[in-house]
Amino acid sequence: MHDEFLCHVTAYGVCGGRRIGVPLGTYRAPTLALALWWLRDRASWIAQRLDPRPDAEHFPANALVPVADNVPDVPTVLRAWCGDDDQQELVADELAAGRLVRMAVSDETTEYELLAESIDALRMQRTVPTLVVPVA
Numbered sequence: 001m002h003d004e005f006l007c008h009v010t011a012y013g014v015c016g017g018r019r020i021g022v023p024l025g026t027y028r029a030p031t032l033a034l035a036l037w038w039l040r041d042r043a044s045w046i047a048q049r050l051d052p053r054p055d056a057e058h059f060p061a062n063a064l065v066p067v068a069d070n071v072p073d074v075p076t077v078l079r080a081w082c083g084d085d086d087q088q089e090l091v092a093d094e095l096a097a098g099r100l101v102r103m104a105v106s107d108e109t110t111e112y113e114l115l116a117e118s119i120d121a122l123r124m125q126r127t128v129p130t131l132v133v134p135v136a
Contacts, residue, residue: 004028004119005035005095009042012111024112028119032095036088039103039114043078046112051075074112077105091116 009024025042029035052059067073081087081103094101100117 004030005032005116006119007035007038007042007114007116009039009046010113010115012113013109029116032092035095035116036092039091039116040082040088043082043103043114047075047078047082072105072107074105074107074110078112081105 005028007027007029009026011022011024012019013022014020024046027035027038029038052064091101091103095116095118098118098120100115102113102115104111104113106112
């Protein structure tokens, strides 16, 4: 069982013709349960910022309008992922097995990426001797 997990959330977009990543948060989770909680919390946080309640008092009337049906609905995908017990179980199993977990969702301008990995697995990868194969 892996005991500690490193979690990252990043938004990627294109600026000046280059793909740029903007870190939205990092968390070193001391337990698997806290890693899962943090990933869900960050996914919900992104969804709320992309799709706030239109009736909130701090928005002027008609300030928010629905997007076209063909635009990917990132907030809905993130909220569905948070509420999907099967997906959460799969993420937990992968992390517990020491594998990197990546969940990414994109709209027309931005890709949102949630990553988590076992710190123990990272340490073990560093200690494995590198295979060197002579070339010609």
